[in-house]
Structure formats: C-alpha cells, structure tokens
Amino acid sequence: MRRSGTPLMMIRSLCCIATAVAVFSSTGSGVTAADAQQTSGAPAQAPSTLRNDSVKSSSSALERKSRRLIRKPAAQKNGMTAEVKPSNTYQSGMTPSGTINVVTDEPVTKEPTAPAKNSTLAPPVTSPTTGTISQPFSLFGSVSSPASTAAPKPAASAGVAAAAAAGGTAPSSPAVPRQLGRLLSEMPGMSKLVVQPTSSVPPSPPSPPPSPPPANPAISLSPLNLAFSAQQGGANPAAQMISVSNAGGGTLSWSANDNAAWLTLSPASGTGNGTVSATVALGSLGVGTYSASITVNATGAATVTVPVTLTVTAAPVPPSIGLSPTSLSFSAQQGGGNPSPKTFSISNAGGGTLSWSVSDNASWLTLSPSSGTGNGTVTATVTTGTLTAATYTATVTVSATGAASQTVPITFTVAPASTTITLSPTTLTYSATQGGTNPAAKSITVTSNGSWTATSNAGWMTLSPSSGNGNGTISVSINAATAAVGSNTGTITVSGGGTTKTVAVTLTLSAPSSSSATLTWNANTESDLAGYKIYRATASGAYGAPIATIPAGTVSYAATGLQAGTTYFFVVTAYDSAGNESTFSNEVSKSVF
Structure with missing residues (x-):
C-alpha cells in the first residue's frame, strides 16, 4: 500500500470505529426498531438482526483496523497521529458527529473511498504544508431514551470512557466488544464519542447538608493585661476595668479570680457580657514591683489569664529646713545706738525644692528678705528705740511647703543709759x-x-x-x-x-629709827584657829586696835620702830574662822633706852 494512502485508510477505519461507537451507545441506550429501520433501511420486523449485524460488521472492521493502528507501531514511524473530536456531548435524540484529524510529517493525497456503513464520510481535506487530514463525520441515527420505565442501566460506553480516561483497559460487557474497549483504552481521544445517555427523568434534588453542631462559648477579654503604679505610703491607684464578652456561641457563665492579697475584683462572676473592676490597695507594701494574675473561667470555654503588674515607687524626699546659726543675740545701751545687724543662713537639708518664708513676733525686730527659694541668707536688725533697760526675747519662724517649720530664738539685752x-x-x-x-x-x-x-x-x-x-x-x-x-x-x-x-x-x-622687840608665844591647838592678833601700848592695859594680825602657824612677831625712852607693853590673842577672839594673853613689856 502506498504511504500516502495510509492516512485515508486510517480515516476509514476511524469512521467505522465511530459508527460502531454510536451503535454501541445506541444499544446501551435502547435504540427502537424505528431507529434501526431508519439507519439500515431494513424492514422494521427484524430490528434485532439489523442491530446485531451492524454490531457484528462494525466490530469485525473495528478489530481489524484497530490492530493495524494500535498493535503496529510502525504506522507511526513517520510521525502520524489520529484524533477524534466530537462536536458535542451526545444525549437522547441527538445525532453523533465530529471530526477525525490525522497528522503526518509527510504530504498526503486524497484518495476517494466509500463511506462506512451507517455513516457519511466527507471528502478529506489535504494540507500539503502541515501533513494534516481532517475528516468530518456524522453517524446515522440518534441516541434515544429507553422505552422502559425501569431505571436505565449504565451504558457500556461509560465504563469504557472511564477506563480510557484512566489510561487502563476498558472492561468487557455483552454490548461492548473486547476490541473496542481495548482500542479506547489505547486511544483516549475516542472516549469522547462514547457518552452515557442522559435520562429524561430529572435528577433528585440534593439532600440538605447536616446542621453544624452548636458552637461552644469562648471568653474574650479586653484589655489583656493591667498595670498599676503608686507611691509608697500614698493614695491607692485608680481602679481599672476588664471587659468580658462571649466570642463563641451558647451562654457564657464566667467567674473571675486573682492570686494577690492587694488585688480585689468586683464582681467575681457573671453571665454573658460584663465588666470586672480591679482595685489595688497599697497598705504597707514596700517599694518594688508586684505581679499577680486574674483568671477568668467559664463552663465549656478555655480559661483566659490577665497578668497584673503593680509598681510601688519610693515617695520623694521632702525638703527640710537647715539653719545656721540656730540663735542670735544683741546688746545695746538704753538711749544709745542700735547694735549691728546679724544674719543666719537657710539651706535645704532634704530633697525637692525648698520655698521658704520667715516671720517674727517682736516689734523691735526686722527680717530681710521675708521669703526665698533654695538656699538663702536672712538679715536680722534690732532697734533700741524707747526700750528701757531689760532683756528682751523674740522668735523667728522659718516655714516651707512640705517641710517642718524651724525657729531661731533672738535675745536683745538693753543696758541702762550711760552713767557719768x-x-x-x-x-x-x-x-x-x-x-x-x-x-x-x-x-x-x-x-x-x-x-x-x-x-x-x-x-x-x-x-x-x-x-x-x-x-x-x-x-x-x-x-x-x-x-x-x-x-x-x-x-x-x-x-x-x-x-x-x-x-x-x-x-x-x-623702817623704824629705834630698836625692836620680838614676841613669841605658844601655838593654839584648836582646829578652827584662824590666826593671832598683836596688841601694843605705852601703858599697861591701855590697848587699842591690834598692830598686827598673824596667820595661824606663826608663833612669833618682831615689833619694830620702838622709840627710845619709851616702855612698850604687848599682849597676844587668838581668833577662829568665825571671828571669835580669845582673851588677852599675859602682858609683856619692853623699855627702850
């Protein structure tokens, strides 16, 4: 056979295959006797014979042609392929038709051929440049619905199409020759001609999807954390709120708990949406950072935890008044001039800012300046004026915001007026x-x-x-x-x-110009002896004031300046610490010649 005739022979075989497919599809769909008569032109009395003959003849031709197309790879040595393209999907009452395309890498010539049974074959179209032959076809008869009211059996072509689509071998059935199934499995494009007829009975409506199970409640909180801050020993921080809501389904019955003694929640439970107030009590808490957790639980819902942080800072150091010196004193003379002014210093011995003021409680005292900020110096001035001689006191008070007041005592001594x-x-x-x-x-x-x-x-x-x-x-x-x-x-x-x-x-x-006399006596032994007194006279017993006083412990005295030609008489007495004096001792005398 000539190479140029190979595509035409192939097209004839494919047309026969298409005719057989249509007949198989009609057989599976229950073609009526009238349909068979129209297709073959035979009497209506023997529809089965006509159908069987058609099946038989087509099957035989199909078997021969498929062997040549499929089993001999040499047919494609020149790059020749065949594709069957149906024009539509065949349903009841439609006439199957389509196009068979044969592609080769060599130019081909048209060779007239007789149409296959139960088909019309149009003249092939030759493309010398591409080596493609397109052969339209249509099948005699149509696919009709089954005459029986029973549920239609699945067409054999459905199984064949499924197998061909999967790349496997189509299963055999009484209505489908084994060769056809084998051909369709090796030529997937042929399966498009084999379509399960569509029943005229409308499909049942789909069942509604099952109802989803009811959703569980879910806890939603806002905010998801709380932070408080306060100063040690100061006021409690303002309460903060947590909003509770149901982010799921059903009913949310919730409860809130905390794990810190300084934290209080209100309310502690609720149903549905709600608000929880978190209150902090500082009490005796020291400086530091404290952590706690608020746990919100609900039946059927996952527990949600809100971390809570409390920061307690040290109270700021208040200002403190420092003074130097801590007292002042002045002195003046009555009616005289004013004493010189004096100063004292004010300093901040604490923290923060010291804003101070000074005041006094005396009319004779003046302070300048009367106020200031931070460190400063105050001058105190006193005025004597009409003050009489006396000692006066006053108090200077130094005050500052946030600090304890301090005082400076002032003393002013006014002496009497100047004496001449x-x-x-x-x-x-x-x-x-x-x-x-x-x-x-x-x-x-x-x-x-x-x-x-x-x-x-x-x-x-x-x-x-x-x-x-x-x-x-x-x-x-x-x-x-x-x-x-x-x-x-x-x-x-x-x-x-x-x-x-x-x-x-x-x-x-x-010194005396005459002689002298020395007196001696026995010591007095009294414990309170203070001394001795010496008396002298120019006549016996005529003693006046003592001429000398001798301290205790001395028992002699030298009398000098005795004048010549005079007799002197002497006596001694003892006296104690109280001034008591003894009687005269024995009298002695001395004459100076």
Whole structure:
C-alpha cells in the first residue's frame, strides 16, 4: 500500500470505529426498531438482526483496523497521529458527529473511498504544508431514551470512557466488544464519542447538608493585661476595668479570680457580657514591683489569664529646713545706738525644692528678705528705740511647703543709759613707819548719775562704802602692818553704767629709827584657829586696835620702830574662822633706852 494512502485508510477505519461507537451507545441506550429501520433501511420486523449485524460488521472492521493502528507501531514511524473530536456531548435524540484529524510529517493525497456503513464520510481535506487530514463525520441515527420505565442501566460506553480516561483497559460487557474497549483504552481521544445517555427523568434534588453542631462559648477579654503604679505610703491607684464578652456561641457563665492579697475584683462572676473592676490597695507594701494574675473561667470555654503588674515607687524626699546659726543675740545701751545687724543662713537639708518664708513676733525686730527659694541668707536688725533697760526675747519662724517649720530664738539685752562718774581726788598718798601707827584715812568724792561700785586691788587698803547710787564719798583706810617697807601702790576702781573711773593710791612705809622687840608665844591647838592678833601700848592695859594680825602657824612677831625712852607693853590673842577672839594673853613689856 502506498504511504500516502495510509492516512485515508486510517480515516476509514476511524469512521467505522465511530459508527460502531454510536451503535454501541445506541444499544446501551435502547435504540427502537424505528431507529434501526431508519439507519439500515431494513424492514422494521427484524430490528434485532439489523442491530446485531451492524454490531457484528462494525466490530469485525473495528478489530481489524484497530490492530493495524494500535498493535503496529510502525504506522507511526513517520510521525502520524489520529484524533477524534466530537462536536458535542451526545444525549437522547441527538445525532453523533465530529471530526477525525490525522497528522503526518509527510504530504498526503486524497484518495476517494466509500463511506462506512451507517455513516457519511466527507471528502478529506489535504494540507500539503502541515501533513494534516481532517475528516468530518456524522453517524446515522440518534441516541434515544429507553422505552422502559425501569431505571436505565449504565451504558457500556461509560465504563469504557472511564477506563480510557484512566489510561487502563476498558472492561468487557455483552454490548461492548473486547476490541473496542481495548482500542479506547489505547486511544483516549475516542472516549469522547462514547457518552452515557442522559435520562429524561430529572435528577433528585440534593439532600440538605447536616446542621453544624452548636458552637461552644469562648471568653474574650479586653484589655489583656493591667498595670498599676503608686507611691509608697500614698493614695491607692485608680481602679481599672476588664471587659468580658462571649466570642463563641451558647451562654457564657464566667467567674473571675486573682492570686494577690492587694488585688480585689468586683464582681467575681457573671453571665454573658460584663465588666470586672480591679482595685489595688497599697497598705504597707514596700517599694518594688508586684505581679499577680486574674483568671477568668467559664463552663465549656478555655480559661483566659490577665497578668497584673503593680509598681510601688519610693515617695520623694521632702525638703527640710537647715539653719545656721540656730540663735542670735544683741546688746545695746538704753538711749544709745542700735547694735549691728546679724544674719543666719537657710539651706535645704532634704530633697525637692525648698520655698521658704520667715516671720517674727517682736516689734523691735526686722527680717530681710521675708521669703526665698533654695538656699538663702536672712538679715536680722534690732532697734533700741524707747526700750528701757531689760532683756528682751523674740522668735523667728522659718516655714516651707512640705517641710517642718524651724525657729531661731533672738535675745536683745538693753543696758541702762550711760552713767557719768567723776572722782576727786584721782590720787591718794600715804606714809607710815613700820611698827608705828597707821596713817589717817582719806576720802574720795564720787559724782555720778547712776549706780556705781568701788573696788581695790591692794590688801593693805580698805574702802568704805564699796558701792552707791548717784553722788557719794568713799573712805580709804591704810593698814601699814600688812604693807612692806618701801613704796606700796594700789588702784581704786569705780564703775557704773558702762563707765569706769580709777584712783591711784601710794603708801610709803619707812623702817623704824629705834630698836625692836620680838614676841613669841605658844601655838593654839584648836582646829578652827584662824590666826593671832598683836596688841601694843605705852601703858599697861591701855590697848587699842591690834598692830598686827598673824596667820595661824606663826608663833612669833618682831615689833619694830620702838622709840627710845619709851616702855612698850604687848599682849597676844587668838581668833577662829568665825571671828571669835580669845582673851588677852599675859602682858609683856619692853623699855627702850
């Protein structure tokens, strides 16, 4: 056979196959006798014979052609393939038709051929450039619904199509020749011609899907965490809210719990949507960060936890007033000038900002400045004015916001007005002989407008009176016995009202120009003995004032300055610390010649 005729032979075989497929499909669908008569032109009395002959003839041709197309790969050595394309899906009452395409890599020529039985074969179309032949076809007869009311059996072509689509071998059945099934399995494109007829009975409506199971409740919280902050020892922080809602189905019956003593929840349970108030009580909590958890539970729902954080910070250090010095004192004279101002410093001994102010409670005291911020210095000024002589006190109060007040005590001493003192004479001079009589007393006139006092710095000098007010006279006596031979000097001081005046005193004590006498005696043994007194006279028993006072422990005395031609008499007494004096001792005498 010529190579150019191979495609045409193949097309004829395919047309026969298409005719057989249509007949098989009609057989599976129950073609009527009238249909068979129209297709074959035979009498209607023998529809079965016509159908069987058609099946037989087509099956035989199919078997031969399929063997040549399928079993011999050499048919495609030149790159020749065949494809059957139905024009539609065949259902009851339709005439199957379509196109058979044969593709080869060589040019082909058209060769007329007779149509197969039960088919019409149009002249092939030749494409010299592509080597493709398209052969339209249509099958005689149509696919009809079964005459029986019973449920239609599945067409054999359905099984064949399924097998062909899967790439396997179509199962054999009484209505489908084994060769056809084998051909369709090896040529999947042929399965498009084999379609299960569609029943005219409308399909049953689909069953409704099963109802989904009811959804469980689900806890939804907002916010998902809480954070509180407060100062130690301060006020409790504001309460915070947690919204509870049902994010699922059913009914949400929830309860809320916490694990911290400082945390309180209200309400602790509820149904459906709700709000939980979280309240914090600081109590005695120290500085630090505290953690807790709020747990919300509900039947049938997963538990949700809300972390809670409480931060307690240290209270800020308040300001504190520091003062230096902590007290002030002033002094002045009545009617005199004001004393110099004095200052004290204010500092912040704590934290924060020290905003201070000062005040006092005395009319004679003035403060400047009266307020300030931070460190500062305050000047205190006192005014004597009409204040009389006395000691005055006042208090300066230093106050500051957030700090304890501090005080500064003030003392102001006002002395009496200035006193004028005039003394006359301003010097005194005395002379005496050792062992002789004391010189006569002298006087000092005091002129003053105030009080005064008089003092002496010499033991051999005595003042009387020692004080006075206003004008007065001071008597100055000399005890030569306690003075040393030679020049003795001393000072009398008169003071009053801040004024001081002095008088210089000189005593010249000369040595005696005659002999002397030494007295001795036995010591007094009394425990309170203070000393001894020596008496001298120029006549027996005529004793006046003692000429000398001897301290205890001394039991002798040298009497000097005895004048020649005179007899002297001596006695000794003892005196105690209370001033009590004993009687005279025995009298002794000495005559100086």
